[in-house]
Amino acid sequence: MFANRILSGMRPTGSLHLGHYHGVIKNWVELQTRHDCYFMVADWHALTTNYDEVAIIEKSIWEMVIDWLASGVDPEQATIFIQSKVPQHAELHLALSMVTPLGWLERVPTYKDQMDKLNHKDLATYGFLGYPLLQAADILVYKAGLVPVGEDQVPHIELTREVARRFNNLYGREPNFEELAKAAVKKIGKAGKQFEQLRTRYLQDGDGEALLAARELLAASQNLGNSDRERLQGYLENKGKIILPESEALLTAASKMPGLDGNKMSKSYKNTITMRETPEDVSKKIRAMPTDPARVRRTDAGNPDKCPVWQLHEVYSGDDTKEWVKAGCTSAGIGCLECKQPVIEAVVREQQPMFERAEKYLANPNLVKEIVFEGCHKAELVARETMKEVREAMGLGY
Known part of the structure; x- marks a missing residue:
């Protein structure tokens, strides 16, 4: 699991304002110095509610990226990319839709909440119902360890964890899993014996501290490749190989940026100061x-x-x-x-x-496009590796 990797994104649906800066982007600028950050222009997500206003999306993309850069997001420290330009997002979304129960999506709190708030739009669409699953795919395709969210978005991260858990339970058991796991333990060296002892304490006694200690031992090991590390994460808990690791929510403080009328700053309230x-x-x-x-x-x-x-x-x-x-x-x-x-x-x-x-x-719009092009290329390299494992696990590796 890439515990230090962060995935976050924003939808390109118009000009950014100071509420966006104080609520999200200011936090990104701090996170990029300590984490491996992937910041996504969520254009597929923009279509879930703005499918009838597509003209605004392209213009908003470039303006939004300039706002990020102007705020201090550094392309030398963080990866900036466009969601739809990395096709593995859509592919993983489709793969996960094969195994995700419909009821899981219908019970996401923001689903009915948004339906009520946006009742002037026809949101009885597959895309709108499935947007939390697309969000899960966004996170899981990079195996992001942390996702910065406000409290209202925590249920989305919990859904992502449930989807990853179900996927791993269905597809994570390799035919020779035990042999591969034991071979991976030997690669840890002297710490292998300690790992086995911690695993036994967890499986036999339910010792949560032993589980945490074993995870830390794995994270510190320099001799493991990604496949072996994921294999041992599953072996530790008597599961199969962890193909899609479960991410954690990184709670961020709610934006305290008020609008010009005292309500929350929002384009829909027409009370904003743009960035x-x-x-x-x-x-x-x-x-x-x-x-x-x-x-x-x-x-x-x-x-x-x-x-x-x-x-x-x-x-x-x-x-x-x-x-x-x-x-x-x-x-x-x-x-x-x-x-x-x-x-x-x-x-x-x-x-x-x-x-x-x-x-x-x-002065040089091409510079922005170059930054995004490079970011998309880097993001796709990571996403391809994940999808290779997903295809093989689902029997599509031929």
């Missing part, structure tokens, strides 16, 4: 924000807790500025436009490096 909004438009939008309804006149005292601008101060302002806002608002010592000015300056300051990084990509 590369001009300083003039940032100023115009924030200056037009609603404030505490009790402040009808400049001399009326207000309550920051009832003002959407205060929520932006919570994101952007330091303690001194927040104290100044509280004191000035509750005493009518400052006006609403004065209160908004530090937020305007902070947003413009945050976006300035994004504009600077974006310049070279806007």
Whole structure:
């Protein structure tokens, strides 16, 4: 299992805004320095709900990738690729659909939730029902150990684990599995005896600590190839070869980026600041924000807790500025436009490096396409290896 590998993606359905930056991309920039990161433009996923608005997808792809690069995603550290350009995603999705019970998809919480939220669209489609399985294929085709998600997406990762478990139980038992596993134990060297002891403790006594210790021993071994490592992961738990490892959810903090009206920042609410909004438009939008309804006149005292601008101060302002806002608002010592000015300056300051990084990509669009082309090539090499194992396991290796 590639415990250090991360898979994450975004759908190209329009301009990215500061909610995307604070909720997802900022986290990617940190993760890429510590993990083997694969960041995916999820264009197949865009079609699950936007199948009737395809014109927006291509334009959004390139704008979105530029936003990622402008935010600090580094193609030297992370792999950036387009989902549909790596055909193994669709192939694994099809393979997994052969063994995934329909009820597993119907019980995913976001399925009915999205059906209700998007009731203006006809989502009674196979693609929409199956999108959690496509998401599972996205993860499993790279054998990603970690998937950064918010709490609402945890059920998707659990489905991915269940699908991987079912696949391994159906197809992971090789004809000469025991012999191959014992031969792999010998390759560990002196640690092989310790591995066998830990395995016995786990299988006979249900010792969870022994299981963890044996997994750590496998992860530390330098003498095992990927096939032997996966074989021993299955042997350890008295299963077959682990063809598709079970990923773990890497919980990320929910975005605290509010929209211009105090609700969650969202395109559907029309309350966004895009990631590369001009300083003039940032100023115009924030200056037009609603404030505490009790402040009808400049001399009326207000309550920051009832003002959407205060929520932006919570994101952007330091303690001194927040104290100044509280004191000035509750005493009518400052006006609403004065209160908004530090937020305007902070947003413009945050976006300035994004504009600077974006310049070279806007001036040379081919550079963006080269980055994505190389990323797609690298991603496909990894995905091909997984699909080779999957085909062989399912009797399609001829």
